[in-house]
Amino acid sequence: MLWPWEYAPQAALLLGIVMALSGLTAFEAQSKKASRLLIQVCVVILGLRLDLTQMLHELRHGGLLAIATVFSTLAAGLLLGRALRTQREVSLLVSSGTAICGGSAIAAVGAAIQATSSTMAVATGAIFVLNAVGLFVLPAIGHAIGLTDDQFGTWAGIALHDIASVGGAGRAWQAAHDVSSAAVGDTTIQTAMIVKLTRVVWITPIAIFAQRFYSPPAEPGQVRKKPPFPWFIIAFIAASALVTVLPQIKTHVQPLMVAKDSGFQLALFLIGAGLSRKALASVGWRALVQAIVLWLFIASTSLVAVRALI
DSSP: OOOGGGGHHHHHHHHHHHHHHTTOOOOHHHHHHHHHHHHHHHHHHHGGGSOHHHHHHHHHHHHHHHHHHHHHHHHHHHHHHHHHTOOHHHHHHHHHHHHTTTHHHHHHHHHHTTOOHHHHHHHHHHHHHHHHHHHHHHHHHHHHTTOOHHHHHHHHHHHOSSHHHHHHHHHHHHHHHOTTOHHHHHHHHHHHHHHHHHHHTTHHHHHHHHHHHTSOOOOTTOOOOOOOOOHHHHHHHHHHHHHHHOGGGGGGOHHHHHHHHHHHHHHHHHHHHTOOHHHHHTOOHHHHHHHHHHHHHHHHHHHHHHHHHO
């Protein structure tokens, strides 16, 4: 049986969305920055829960599948954008956000191609709406069709856009199994996070590609900004290496794990609070249709692959 506090990830996101759409939140830009930083810190803390041997095991299960879906989703998204006649920049940003990791990818690729703030708002709004839907829907589908912990973790890491929602889905999966056992949630979250991180590392190469082929010609004397590198991945690997060398650390990190779970929930609230009516209103039908069809494509194809291969 599920008690109300076991819905904490979904409740945090929903509360943020309700407050934002009711006009009860402010500091939208600061909320987005804070949520992104909080997510990255929580991901690094997660690295203290598994050693490099466990990480390599999870990578063998879902890493190659995740990488394959990055490129297939990007290709499908760009082709779909041309078919729908979605504005070129919006199409690239929606495709990048779906293929890699939602808002973080949109921010990196958008900066690389000097996208306008309105264009980035359109892409982020479309991705965000679907990401919120996925957080609620994927765990329910996974239980209905009887996915294992590894299968659901791999699927969530591929089909959910944002790292925070991946963590939230893992918590929801744990709650629906047995709240007295952290092992279920830990296994699912670890799998999902590692799969998601194998996608996140493609932010920089994709941003460089976009800058080369999609950005407008540079003005004389203009210096292009380099796409940001996801340094938190290095910190995550360093934390995992630390517990590999000093395994006794695992017995002392439980307070940090509790803080990590609370951090993910706060990040989900901040993401919800960062949604604005303006951003939703700016999501044109072409961009929204592209985002929906592309998300259904990656969610369905990756589910079939996960059921067949894992």
